[in-house]
Amino acid sequence: MTFRETLIYVSAACMLVTASAAWAGSRTPITALSVPECLAPAKPGGGMDLTCKLIQKGMLLPTTLTVSQKNAVPPIAIRTTYLPGGIGAVAWNAIVTQRSGEAQTLVAFSGGSLMNLAQGKYGRASPANVRWVAAVGADYGMIAVRSDSPFKNLRDLMQALKDNPSKVTIGAAGTVGSQDWLKISLLARKRHIDPKTLRFVALEGGGESFTALRAGHVQAVSGDASEAMLHAADNEIRILAVLSDNRLPGALANVPTAREQGIDVSWPIIRGVYMGPHVSDADYHRWINVFDQMMATPEFDRLRTEGGLFPFSLTGKALTEYVKKTVYQYGQQANAMGLVR
Structure with a gap:
């Protein structure tokens, strides 16, 4: 990114974060640190990075309102950050133990994350340890x-x-x-x-x-x-x-x-995002509303296709039930192959 492009992005982010903070009912000062974050639990260039970049682009789309005007949200500038290590375990543990209430942090996950969870590679963890927000596509x-x-x-x-x-x-x-x-x-x-x-x-x-x-x-x-x-x-x-x-x-x-x-x-393979376990119900459901609106637009379908993903959209309770079922099935498969710790 050139210096000029960086300035343009930062300026846009400042304007958008002001709007998104008002949407979120934030009482914190509006600073660069208020910009929502998509945390990729791997190095750049892989599927987790792709998931965050897709969401980053999708959140800037003008939404076609499918709900009442009072629930509509403005475009949101999201930054992508990276926290590799332990095939996702480092990011999982950070969100569960140190950053559990961060309402502005989304963490990318994939079917591989669910496989690791089923095999005990995240320690004594279960799907109930985090809040599952949205599945944005299939791979x-x-x-x-x-x-x-x-x-x-x-x-x-x-x-x-x-x-x-x-x-x-x-x-x-x-x-x-x-x-x-x-x-x-x-x-x-x-x-x-x-x-x-x-x-x-x-x-x-x-x-x-x-x-x-x-x-x-x-x-x-x-x-x-x-x-x-x-x-x-x-x-x-x-x-x-x-x-x-x-x-x-x-x-x-x-x-x-x-x-x-x-x-x-x-x-x-499923791709999506989760949040920390202590994020408030209000903030959790606001994010679900954001993803529901974003994924209902034809523009997002185009972005998803360009990113090599295919339609698969679940949010909130439906996604949580899907994750629980999938982790259980992966656990049964892993146990049969002698892979569960």
Whole structure:
């Protein structure tokens, strides 16, 4: 961002935060620190970053009012910050124990976060420890290599893993048991390959995985389709397969599914945000109203599509019930595979 662009953004933020503070009924002084924050629990360039950036753009859209005028909210300037560590555990613990009442802080999460929660990777935690605000879209798993890789399709990669798994390093966000680990492990099992023989490199988020792939530190990446779209524009990355039931529309329309290549594996992913457990009911429901209005606009549908995500919108109670059910199901799956701590 240039200096001039920075000045423009800061000026806009100052005006918008004044309006948003009035909307929120804030009694605190209006300062730069009052700007709402979307906290990405990973390094820049991955799916968590994408989630925050999508919300950041969406909150600046002029909303098409679907509720009474008294409930309408103005555009809101949101800043994206990063708190990587422990595949989301650092951010989770910070919000639960140190920042539990911050009404201006939203934290990005994904299906991988729910998987980690189910496996006890956030310690003695449960979905009830935070307040689930909104799911803003769905994503799908994918497998990618560098464009100069000898692996031209998913079958080539699976054959190499079967012939000599120690020769192929696979970058994945998180450790054994993470959703990226499970994606490639499920594919391997379908080809009668023991996942324990695969060479995994545990990385902190999708952005770091693709950085490692570009640098040649890993030969393949197990990640998400939206992350791949961020890194495939310059043709240095080849996406071998998407883990969806059918081909995805848009920029990845020419990428075959794993099923098309003879391996019946699908992996959908939810993306959204949560808040601290001690945020007041009033502030929590105000944010739900904001997301309901934002996601009802065709402009947000366009932004979501451009970000490589697909329609999936839940807020408040409906999202909370979905999260509880999903974490339970992931826990059952992890227990069956011996992954629960």
